[in-house]
Amino acid sequence: MHDIRFIREDPAAFDAGLKKRNLAPLSAELLEIDKRRRAAISESEAAQAKRKALSRQIGIAKGKGENADALMAEVEALEATLKQGEAEAKRLDEELTRRLEVLPNLPFDDVPDGVDETGNVEIRRVGSQRNFPFQPKDHVALGEATGEMDFASAARISGARFVFLKKHLARMERAIAQFMLDLHTSEEGGYTEVNPPLLVRDNAAYGVGQLPKFAEDMFHTDNGFWLVPTAEVPLTNLVNDTIVEEKDLPLRFTAFTPCFRSEAGAAGKDTRGMIRQHQFPKVELVSITTPEQSDAEHQRMTGRAEEILKRLGLPFRTIVLCGGDMGPASRKTFDIEVWLPGQNAYREISSCSNCGEYQARRMNARFRPKEGKGTRFVHTLNGSGLAVGRTLIAVLENYQNEDGSVTIPEALRPYMGGLAALPAPTKRK
RNA sequence: GGAGAGGUGGCCGAGCGGUCGAAGGCGGCGGUUUGCUAAACCGUUAUACGGGGAUAACUCGUAUCGAGGGUUCGAAUCCCUUCCUCUCCGCCA
Structure with a gap:
């Protein structure tokens, strides 16, 4: 299993390793998935942070015996984006893993080139x-x-x-x-x-x-x-x-x-x-x-x-x-x-x-x-x-x-x- | 195969709907004391991912209490599924 951060830091080395395995370069498309994945994570986490804060306020309000309907409505409104964002982040993360986990390890530099x-x-x-x-x-x-x-x-x-x-x-x-x-x-x-x-x-x-x-x-x-x-x-x-x-x-x-x-x-x-x-x-x-x-x-x-x-x-x-x-x-x-x-x-x-x-x-x-x-x-x-x-x-x-x-x-x-x-x-x- | 119990941080072990990443202990690390060691005391001590930052120090956020799904504004805590472990009985090399 490859470390996506390594690929991000040195895509050329990654592709060179694949080449030793007689595989076509993949860093560009993997990094594209990674980019979308990270964007989705950021978005999803921002929504989650919001919900968490609101839920905490609801807890405090209810504790004091106050009405929390307005806050609850606010969370309700978040629901759709939240679910969608989570699903998207998960989907992209799984896609990346699926792509990475079937790739072979990168040969050391001193491994000779050859196809068989x-x-x-x-x-x-x-x-x-x-x-x-x-x-x-x-x-x-x-x-x-x-x-x-x-x-x-x-x-x-x-x-x-x-x-x-x-x-x-x-x-x-x-x-x-x-x-x-x-x-x-x-x-x-x-x-x-x-x-x-x-x-x-x-x-x-x-x-x-x-x-x-x-x-x-x-x-x-x-x-x-x-x-x-x-x-x-x-x-x-x-x-x-x-x-x-x-x-x-x-x-x-x-x-x-x-x-x-x-x-x-x-x-x-x-x-x-x-x-x-x-x-x-x-x-x-x-x-x-x-x-x-x-x-x-x-x-x-x-x-x-x-x-x-x-x-x-x-x-x-x-x-x-x-x-x-x-x-x-x-x-x-x-x-x-x-x-x-x-x-x-x-x-x-x-x-x-x-x-x-x-x-x-x-x-x-x-x-x-x-x-x-x-x-x-x-x-x-x-x-x-x-x-x-x-x-x-x-x-x-x-x-x-x-x-x-x-x-x-x-x-x-x-x-x-x-x-x-x-x-x-x-x-x- | 039958009947039960349980899976929480490096380890042990509490918590059983609301500021819980999670009490307490052990271990580890730093320090005080000490001729040295031990003991005692004080402090500290998770991981992953994402954002910011110099690919730093650091900082913000999210997730993680076996795994997956559900209920709920909110789940370590409730429900379902699944995996694993343990105890007793049976069977068996």
């Missing part, structure tokens, strides 16, 4: 791609060979874009999540583990910017709940409608949850395998900071997500998204892409965004500064730390052996009962 993913810029590459002496398989081939990744059963029971994981793979997914949580909640990680609700109300979905524009991307229950598309929704809303003390910032939350996305089928992309599912597990990171801290926190958060991949020995690259490819709430986003030899491609495994005060304004999340008076909006950040299902895929594809067994990365072994490798599939008789 081709405009993204790689900023670093870590780890080296393994040289396979054989043709590496993708995760579907590996998982189905052992029967531990079962798409056929999932299709019978839930339809497309679901999967059953069994035995070692089920356990490894759990191991990965636990490894991530342990690192994030360690002293150097600094995050507080949270186990949030997975069903949320409209206001929570609105607060992070999912509503009103992206309703069709979420599952909805028939009694009015949204299934969370990411734990970002409940975690960020932990501070909605609250005022935190500056000394308590930053707040850092992490959660391991399933995520539910209904849009996953619509794109027609990644129809094969576990890459894009209606339900997937993810460890999420959320930070609440002061405006001054948010940029450093953004770097830090991205670093914490990268640390997971480093410890798992998975090669990855980090890119900064261009204006056209960023999520609407974000001012700047780093994507981390893991190398998948089975696909011969880097694939997104984390997305870390600094949302500035965009979400804070929508959910009314403020802090009380140590210096000065009043309150200010917090900055909110979120990132995957990491997508657990995709991490599982990455482990399978990067650590596979020619016989179909999979070496387990050292970091995960303590979580797998010391197991060193997932067994190769047994040959069919």
Whole structure:
């Protein structure tokens, strides 16, 4: 949600931000609505002030037992203008909100220009791609060979874009999540583990910017709940409608949850395998900071997500998204892409965004500064730390052996009962 | 699911048709006292929007007592709708 005063003060900066989003300038028409809105408010308030004064006089007169008919007639005469003025002011105010609340956040100046993913810029590459002496398989081939990744059963029971994981793979997914949580909640990680609700109300979905524009991307229950598309929704809303003390910032939350996305089928992309599912597990990171801290926190958060991949020995690259490819709430986003030899491609495994005060304004999340008076909006950040299902895929594809067994990365072994490798599939008789 | 109770400022808690933005307390801030701390005492302490002003200090106005609507000259107070919380009973992982 944008601050109309910011647009009033610097319409050129606003339009420049929209341009980075490949949107046409809007400041002129928004300010026109704002102008009419403010005029209507002034008019309406003047009438209200008059009524208030008269009503007070009526009260005083009646208190003294005097006749107040003349005064009451005066108020009566005001009635029409009053009602009309109020309605007009309200209508214009709502129109402005409706226009503003669907606009995306303004990218920072250092965000690259571009209309889609081709405009993204790689900023670093870590780890080296393994040289396979054989043709590496993708995760579907590996998982189905052992029967531990079962798409056929999932299709019978839930339809497309679901999967059953069994035995070692089920356990490894759990191991990965636990490894991530342990690192994030360690002293150097600094995050507080949270186990949030997975069903949320409209206001929570609105607060992070999912509503009103992206309703069709979420599952909805028939009694009015949204299934969370990411734990970002409940975690960020932990501070909605609250005022935190500056000394308590930053707040850092992490959660391991399933995520539910209904849009996953619509794109027609990644129809094969576990890459894009209606339900997937993810460890999420959320930070609440002061405006001054948010940029450093953004770097830090991205670093914490990268640390997971480093410890798992998975090669990855980090890119900064261009204006056209960023999520609407974000001012700047780093994507981390893991190398998948089975696909011969880097694939997104984390997305870390600094949302500035965009979400804070929508959910009314403020802090009380140590210096000065009043309150200010917090900055909110979120990132995957990491997508657990995709991490599982990455482990399978990067650590596979020619016989179909999979070496387990050292970091995960303590979580797998010391197991060193997932067994190769047994040959069919 | 059944039966009740309630939602007031950063927090607790009064008020139940008329100068109520709202008593009192706590907390916060400023000060006095004090060797320091504590205690005591005095003062102060909401937010949003709009107008004026230098996009200042400040000032004027309007709104805000869960949300929305209604009654009334006037609503925190009355009525309706809705959301939420709590208690008891039932049911259930």
